[in-house]
Amino acid sequence: MSKDKIAIAYSGGLDTSVMIKWLKDRYDAEIVAVTGNLGQQKEIENLEQKALDTGASGFSFLDLRADFVENYIWKALKAGALYEDVYPLATALGRPLLAKALVDVALETDCTMLAHGCTGKGNDQVRFEVTFASLAPHLKVLAPLREWEFTSREAEIAYALEHDIPVSATKKSPYSIDENIWGISIECGVLEDPMMPPPEDAYQITTSPEKAPDRAAVIDIEFEQGIPIALDGRKMDGLALIEELNRAGAAHGVGRLDMVENRVVGIKSREIYEAPAATILHFAHRELERLTLEKTVFQYKKNIAQDYANLIYNGTWFSPMREALDGFVEATQKTVSGLVRVKLFKGSVTLLGRTSPWSLYNEELATYTEADTFNHKAAEGFIHLYGLGLKTYSEVQARNSR
The missing domain is CATH 3.40.50.620 (HUPs)
Structure with missing residues (x-):
């Protein structure tokens, strides 16, 4: 047998x-x-x-x-x-x-x-x-x-x-560390006290913002249907693009995260994360969505984002729910193409500009100059109808409270 x-x-x-x-x-x-x-x-x-x-x-x-x-x-x-x-x-x-x-x-x-x-x-x-x-x-x-x-x-x-098992560790590291290309998680040791600032030796790849360069880095990130495809005009595969953003972000102290999170098993845990590329890309992607997604889609997608995050965190990636959510997400990303310019400086990511052929921003409607094409007279009727329900409610409340 x-x-x-x-x-x-x-x-x-x-x-x-x-x-x-x-x-x-x-x-x-x-x-x-x-x-x-x-x-x-x-x-x-x-x-x-x-x-x-x-x-x-x-x-x-x-x-x-x-x-x-x-x-x-x-x-x-x-x-x-x-x-x-x-x-x-x-x-x-x-x-x-x-x-x-x-x-x-x-x-x-x-x-x-x-x-x-x-x-x-x-x-x-x-x-x-x-x-x-x-x-x-x-x-x-x-x-x-x-x-x-x-x-x-x-x-x-x-x-x-x-039992002659070859192990190199003979002294416990003060931290438990898990690493992959999208980020590093650090826990245990002094980090178990939520009031304790993370010691510098807890961080594995990022420069302290105080010691980061005094000159900012400016990066152009190009997206195609929600996926980053180029940095500063250079087409790159996903792996290389993330690696480059990790290096750039880490050098400028970007991507340090400190949170008390709710674990699946019902306890709260204090976790430290380093995720330079993820921090930069999520920021840039969200700003491009602000430019290209219709208002109700943009606002509703925030709910889907939280559901999607919970699904991943809770371990149900291989589920019909994820496949269903993917269908919605893919539909929203058809117009999320364009370029986002960001500045990395001493731990922060700042937006410098964004552009897209699918942009819903119309300067002639938004401007306060003589080039303005917005119909101001239409606002009066719109406001009357928009507030009619609340006006009626207030009138009824006032009448019945006399």
Whole structure:
């Protein structure tokens, strides 16, 4: 009888390294480690050898960056998805793609179980397991960190040393950090006190605004149907464009976010984020929508943006609701083409200008010069009808209160 096979989401850190040995022994199973590259810079070197040395029988490294940008990030950008009006959802957007990649490898290699290294009080366990249920409901899901005997990082390190598991970490970092091309999330340590200003060492890529250059950077961002396609007149693919904006924004201290957010599991959590490109692009995209979307569409889309953000944050990316919302969003983006000019200066993003062939701004109607073509006389009748209901209401209230 063949052994069970478990596909695990593998980062190469302490938890997932210990997981390989722990799961292998507990279930007498073969382990297939799967790593997805979403643009993270740390812990991606020599992962295959590390996984095999730790006890895995197979390893898959998948470059998911282009897929992440084209099919996840751009959808969220077009929707205007910012969780609780702040967080551009970098980690949350990456989880369904990583989970899908794990399912794909599991099915290709005849695995019978899936495993992740998420804790029992975080959002990511929900995002992974809901995605698993959506894409491969027949596969059993394992969450070792919710059930194993280790109660501290030190206990895990001791287990690793006892079983000759190669782990580089011997001292706990004060922060828990997750990184991809759309942003970095930082939590734990002194950040758990909402009154404590984030120490500079918490930030991974951005310059302190106080130390940012005294000369601003001006950038032209060109959009086509809601998707950024060029910087300063240079056509670029999505991955390169985000990387360049991350560098420019980080140098000028742009993209630092500090929020207390409502987690899926019912607790509030203080999170620090660095998202230079996401901050710049969401700002520019919203300003272009102000220029090109009809009033009621622009205002209603704000509701859709929040629904879309909640959907991503809550882990229901692979759902009929997201597909339905995508239909609305795509319809709104047909005219969101044009150029937005922004200034980056000491942590801020400022609008300098915008233009579009689909612009609904009519200077002859808006101007207060002699070129004005607005029919001022029409305003009297409009105001009379617009306020008629309230006028009638007030008259009735006054009559009955005598």
